[in-house]
């Protein structure tokens with residue numbers, strides 16, 4: 162019987178093999194990813210899609226800065242909203258007609274300590290000299306050994322997916338809905354109750370765990386570039402993890418087995434959803450059609 166499935170796709174799954182974010186590369190990558198989503202729909206599941214935007218939002222921000230003398234730069238939350246529209250449109254074109262994108266806001270806490278500690282990597286990699294140049298403009302950059310330097314920005318905890326009710330209404334009408342792209346546009350609630358955007362990028366895996374509850378998903382599939390989470394990744398003895406309880410995976414996570422900025426956030430999101438009663442599967446894009454069966458990937462249950 163079909164289940165309600167939320168698929169979370171990485172922003173990197175929507176760029177070319179070398180991270181290239183040319184329009185053609187993005188379109189081809191999205192079409193490839195949506196072929197797998199379509200396979201999942203074909204198996205009778207009700208599918209909702211969320212996606213990352215790290216490469217795309219960083220590139221938009223950079224373009225803003227480079228054109229600052231001639232066009233007023235817009236804030237990071239505006240760039241996030243723009244990526245929801247552009248990536249969302251590519252997804253809709255690849256899925257066909259009974260699909261919709263919801264511009265989605267994610268509530269965060271204005272006092273979240275993450276605002277003082279930028280950790281979320283966005284945009285493309287640069288060399289050290291270029292990173293230094295951007296650091297002199299007040300930005301924070303971090304080295305990713307073997308890959309280069311990447312800008313990092315604040316990534317507050319998602320508290321609530323504010324537009325999930327709109328997604329639920331569209332799902333009830335039979336639409337495949339794209340929700341909370343890029344983790345959602347981060348907003349805070351002001352003392353007078355109004356909402357305001359803030360300069361941050363919500364981690365899409367963390368937002369996916371909150372969204373999965375909000376849209377009452379049975380399964381959260383976190384698509385990545387490896388078939389399963391691995392203990393001993395990059396060592397001579399890598400051990401892929403199959404079925405695992407949230408308690409055991411939590412112990413491995415606490416012991417530091419999963420790298421921050423890559424598998425770590427995916428494991429944290431899987432745990433968050435599993436302990437709230439759902440089933441989370443971490444697997445590669447190619448396997449998402451089979452993921453609800455529990456026969457592929459790292460399958461986490463409470």
Ligand SMILES: NC(=O)OP(=O)(O)O
Nearest residue numbers: 172213214215343365
């Ligand atoms: N917003 C976000 O987490 O995007 P990525 O998954 O592309 O980093």
